[in-house]
Amino acid sequence: MASCKQQKIEALSGQARVLRQRVIEMLGESGSGHPGGSLSAADIMAVLYWHEMRVDPSRPDWPERDRFILSKGHAAPILYACLAEKGYFPVDDLLTLRKLNSHLQGHPDMKQTPGVEASTGSLGQGLSIANGMALAAKLDGGEYRVYALLGDGELEEGMVWEAVMTSSHYNLDNLVAIVDYNKLQIDGDVREVMGITDVARRFRSFGWVAIDIDGHDIGQIISALNLARGTKGQPTVIVAHTVKGKGVSFMENQVGWHGSAPSPEQVEQALAELAGGKE
Amino acid sequence: MKGMALKKATRDAYGEALVELGKTNPKIVVLDADLSQSTKTVGFAREFPDRFIQVGIAEQDLIGTAAGLALAGKIPFASTFAVFAAGRAYDQIRNTVAYAGLNVKIAATHAGVTVGEDGGSHQMLEDVALMRAIPGMTVIVPADGIEAAAAVKAVAEYTGPVYLRMGRGAWPLIFDEAYEFRMGKATLIEDGDAATIIACGIMVSQALEAAKLLKSHGIQVRVLDMATVKPIDTEAIVKAAQETGAIVTAEEHNILGGLGGAVAEVLVETHPVPMERVGVKDVFGRSGRPDELLKHYGLTPEAIVTAIQKVIARKA
Numbered sequence A: 001m002a003s004c005k006q007q008k009i010e011a012l013s014g015q016a017r018v019l020r021q022r023v024i025e026m027l028g029e030s031g032s033g034h035p036g037g038s039l040s041a042a043d044i045m046a047v048l049y050w051h052e053m054r055v056d057p058s059r060p061d062w063p064e065r066d067r068f069i070l071s072k073g074h075a076a077p078i079l080y081a082c083l084a085e086k087g088y089f090p091v092d093d094l095l096t097l098r099k100l101n102s103h104l105q106g107h108p109d110m111k112q113t114p115g116v117e118a119s120t121g122s123l124g125q126g127l128s129i130a131n132g133m134a135l136a137a138k139l140d141g142g143e144y145r146v147y148a149l150l151g152d153g154e155l156e157e158g159m160v161w162e163a164v165m166t167s168s169h170y171n172l173d174n175l176v177a178i179v180d181y182n183k184l185q186i187d188g189d190v191r192e193v194m195g196i197t198d199v200a201r202r203f204r205s206f207g208w209v210a211i212d213i214d215g216h217d218i219g220q221i222i223s224a225l226n227l228a229r230g231t232k233g234q235p236t237v238i239v240a241h242t243v244k245g246k247g248v249s250f251m252e253n254q255v256g257w258h259g260s261a262p263s264p265e266q267v268e269q270a271l272a273e274l275a276g277g278k279e
Numbered sequence B: 001m002k003g004m005a006l007k008k009a010t011r012d013a014y015g016e017a018l019v020e021l022g023k024t025n026p027k028i029v030v031l032d033a034d035l036s037q038s039t040k041t042v043g044f045a046r047e048f049p050d051r052f053i054q055v056g057i058a059e060q061d062l063i064g065t066a067a068g069l070a071l072a073g074k075i076p077f078a079s080t081f082a083v084f085a086a087g088r089a090y091d092q093i094r095n096t097v098a099y100a101g102l103n104v105k106i107a108a109t110h111a112g113v114t115v116g117e118d119g120g121s122h123q124m125l126e127d128v129a130l131m132r133a134i135p136g137m138t139v140i141v142p143a144d145g146i147e148a149a150a151a152v153k154a155v156a157e158y159t160g161p162v163y164l165r166m167g168r169g170a171w172p173l174i175f176d177e178a179y180e181f182r183m184g185k186a187t188l189i190e191d192g193d194a195a196t197i198i199a200c201g202i203m204v205s206q207a208l209e210a211a212k213l214l215k216s217h218g219i220q221v222r223v224l225d226m227a228t229v230k231p232i233d234t235e236a237i238v239k240a241a242q243e244t245g246a247i248v249t250a251e252e253h254n255i256l257g258g259l260g261g262a263v264a265e266v267l268v269e270t271h272p273v274p275m276e277r278v279g280v281k282d283v284f285g286r287s288g289r290p291d292e293l294l295k296h297y298g299l300t301p302e303a304i305v306t307a308i309q310k311v312i313a314r315k316a
Helices: A002-030 A040-051 A073-086 A091-098 A126-140 A158-169 A190-194 A199-205 A218-232 A264-275 B008-022 B042-047 B058-069 B082-088 B090-098 B127-132 B145-157 B203-216 B235-243 B257-267 B290-296 B301-315
Strands: A067-072 A146-151 A175-181 A209-214 A236-240 B028-030 B053-056 B075-081 B105-109 B139-140 B162-165 B189-191 B196-199 B221-226 B229-230 B247-256 B276-281
Touching: A002 A073, A002 A091, A002 A218, A002 A264, A040 A073, A040 A146, A040 A218, A067 A073, A073 A091, A073 B139, A091 B247, A126 A146, A126 A158, A126 A175, A126 B058, A126 B090, A146 B028, A158 A190, A175 A199, A199 A209, A199 A236, A199 B229, A209 A218, A209 B139, A218 A236, A236 B301, A264 B257, B008 B028, B008 B042, B008 B105, B008 B145, B008 B290, B028 B058, B028 B235, B042 B053, B058 B075, B058 B082, B058 B090, B075 B082, B075 B145, B082 B090, B082 B105, B082 B127, B082 B162, B127 B139, B127 B162, B127 B229, B127 B247, B127 B257, B139 B145, B145 B162, B189 B229, B196 B203, B196 B235, B196 B257, B203 B221, B203 B247, B203 B301, B229 B257, B235 B247, B247 B257, B247 B301
Parallel strands: A067 A146, A146 A175, A175 A236, A209 A236, B028 B053, B028 B075, B075 B105, B105 B162, B139 B162, B196 B221, B196 B247, B247 B276
Antiparallel strands: B139 B229, B189 B221
């Protein structure tokens, strides 16, 4: 059994590495976009799409599918990488990111991209959307679950806390928020910009179940999602401590890589590191 | 047409229409942000508590949650005062609802100066301009309780984002129960050839009073109820310009960007004729009784009569 679990973790880890490679390739081609927050979320996204969520790429509108909302919409590259690798659209499309006539917009556009559940990009809005979906599931007796990925800097948006209240008020145990706690936002360290600390405690005080994990530890991500699934009567937040730019040495913990694309040489180096499996 | 004796607020008609809709359409859900007594969603809340979602004083979350419900196949009506809906939650309406073309009905009450004593902070005068500028948004400003109820039913059947603008006060019923609301079509209420008044909301009542005054001076004007401000009935506007040669718009809204702006946009590109805009002249509102405020801001039948006299003079 243990080895079976280990195999699963290795497979997901490998999937995350592929996603990171795709992100680098896409951004190298587009010449603009957001690598840092895409790479920090890669392990979470791999577990969600290849382990946790019930989705069927051949039926993007399947009513019973689980829903994923990328509230931190600027991390669109990692979402697109997942959707392409899952088969929602050809992997080759990824290289059209941000180009005129591409269905891959700079920020997720549900009208254009199969598998994108909601249009996001203006920060702070995804959890409310997820709440609405989770409420609808409760009304209809639907079995599906809703997952929202938020940035840590995004928690500065007041609307997030409006939604946080709504999730717990309506006992939305079919909803999981995941905070990609990579500690950096455009203007610097989230603690310096707006004192973002004790994220789990803040959610708990609003009536949530909160779990702190290493957001690059596949086993911990799986365990936290299992815990959320077993929780009744309360929403769960997984505070995933991550490294911005994770997997590419020169991008890790560098705020400058929030929103700039790598040069061809940097793409080469990044892909070499990722191919070597260097952490 | 009624004898203008019965009065009803469009928000009351909205509340009643929601309950009726709720009985026949299980997809209808209603959201409110702590104003259900005022927006009149309280009736739906009592009748269908499971399908009523209170979000508290949180208008951004109100719109975002409505978006999520729409994505899951519900038909959400999200209600609060116009100033909080179109103002405070503008980005949520633009980026989450309209950009994705979601089937969310934003039913805003307490628009305009007739909010009264609460004052300028609560008297929304630029919502039609804001909503009209958003691609794909339908904007409806019903003239009376009958039209409001009919519009609620029509927008529930229509798929796409809608901004429905309603008022606080009770105003005369213009239409009778046989009235059929057609989204995107102006309604001819009074015919004439001297000039045309194009109005929406409570200003349709004021326009009809103005038409009566003008008639006593031997001037017969056309009155169009332009309840759908977007998409606007271009055909009716061009026809009015061609057949009456002069246009006056009347709205309980800033004269910038609202109905007057929309009509002017059509006229300059089709059949330019003398035109005047009756509305709030690019200032904020203030406290007072609704009737005093209408006089203060020149939203009266007399002001419409003056504007008609001006456009007729300019025709010559």
